[in-house]
Amino acid sequence: METLSYQDVNRHVIDRCREGDNRAQYELYKLYSKAMFNVSMRITNDYAEAEDVLQEAFISAFKNLHSYKAEASFGSWLKKIVVNAAINAVRKRKSELVPLEERTVGDVPDEVYEDETEWQVEKVRRAIQKLPDGYRVVLSLYLLEGYDHAEIGEIMGITESTSKSQYSRAKKKLLEIMREPQFAA
Amino acid sequence: MKEGLEKFVSEHRDEFDVFEPRPELWQKICPHVPPIEQVKDKKEAKVISFSFGERASFSADMFFMRVAAAIILLLGCGLTLFLMKQNTPEAAYTIAATTEQAKLRKIAPELVEVEAYYTSQIEEKKSQLTEYDLKVLGLDEQQDIDRELARLDSSYTQLKKQLYTTPNTDKVMGAMIQNLQIRIEVLNRQLEVLQRIEKLQKQRTTQPQKDETSNV
Numbered sequence: 001m002e003t004l005s006y007q008d009v010n011r012h013v014i015d016r017c018r019e020g021d022n023r024a025q026y027e028l029y030k031l032y033s034k035a036m037f038n039v040s041m042r043i044t045n046d047y048a049e050a051e052d053v054l055q056e057a058f059i060s061a062f063k064n065l066h067s068y069k070a071e072a073s074f075g076s077w078l079k080k081i082v083v084n085a086a087i088n089a090v091r092k093r094k095s096e097l098v099p100l101e102e103r104t105v106g107d108v109p110d111e112v113y114e115d116e117t118e119w120q121v122e123k124v125r126r127a128i129q130k131l132p133d134g135y136r137v138v139l140s141l142y143l144l145e146g147y148d149h150a151e152i153g154e155i156m157g158i159t160e161s162t163s164k165s166q167y168s169r170a171k172k173k174l175l176e177i178m179r180e181p182q183f184a185a
Numbered sequence: 186m187k188e189g190l191e192k193f194v195s196e197h198r199d200e201f202d203v204f205e206p207r208p209e210l211w212q213k214i215c216p217h218v219p220p221i222e223q224v225k226d227k228k229e230a231k232v233i234s235f236s237f238g239e240r241a242s243f244s245a246d247m248f249f250m251r252v253a254a255a256i257i258l259l260l261g262c263g264l265t266l267f268l269m270k271q272n273t274p275e276a277a278y279t280i281a282a283t284t285e286q287a288k289l290r291k292i293a294p295e296l297v298e299v300e301a302y303y304t305s306q307i308e309e310k311k312s313q314l315t316e317y318d319l320k321v322l323g324l325d326e327q328q329d330i331d332r333e334l335a336r337l338d339s340s341y342t343q344l345k346k347q348l349y350t351t352p353n354t355d356k357v358m359g360a361m362i363q364n365l366q367i368r369i370e371v372l373n374r375q376l377e378v379l380q381r382i383e384k385l386q387k388q389r390t391t392q393p394q395k396d397e398t399s400n401v
Binding site for chain 2: 022025026029033034035037038041047050051054055058059062063119121122124125143144171174175
């Protein structure tokens, strides 16, 4: 229900964009640029690269606006474009997003230390930034972008179970980072 | 149910979006965003549609309409020019004359040349005649000659009409040529008369001059 009303709000703007209305395109950009930039930022972990990705994604979105069917919300359609562009950017600088040794599904122990009261948004966010690319992307997609493991597997070209194990390892690593004394400081 | 980290993140989801792109980034995106034509032309060309009620309606794209407009304009110009030319009597006459000429060529091909020859002769004689100032020469006979020539001319046109209808073209043609020859003869006579009068007048004017010089 929430996504439906969300869609309806922007429908006239999207329609005007389809007609090539530049002001409508700017409106749409203003509506989504911040959220999409943060998506891009979390995946690329680089400000300049995240901007390039955002630029590329918006241009491609406006060019392919006619292929957008209202079956999904515009936000999620756009997000998919941004995510794909961002992952491509990360892949360019590093050939392997998921390190080989991580692909074997091992027994990953649950979080040893989860004291919620100590968590702060800023701390978690910075810890995520410290994760290696492979971990960070999977964790961000699952935790923050709301994709399930099947979707992540599809986006990244890995199996669902690889995504699950990768996420577990990423989470473990994240908690480790947060526990580090120099990180708290 | 979500627990631990997942729960915390979903509760504070909005707070995680801390970054913002530079405001000038739109300036980089804007020029690459496809303008109206690119977006629309992929799917549909600009179409103008006409509908005259429910019965007749048609639609055409912009290119077709431009071509159609150009053709209509050209046709309009051509038609007005044609009508203007037709309205001038001269043009009408030449058209009629040429068609008659063609007809004549079919019936009696040799007559066309003969006619052309005699008419040129007649015109020449007539122009020679006009060189003389008849009043000065004291002649009013010209009127009679004109009348005679007009009579010959009308009979000639009658003969020409007959030529189209009668099977015996040789006889009619003979009469026509005779008619032309008579006209030339009449003109020649007149010319002779005028030349003789002129000679006489010259003699009269030169003689007194001679007398004067001899006197001095």
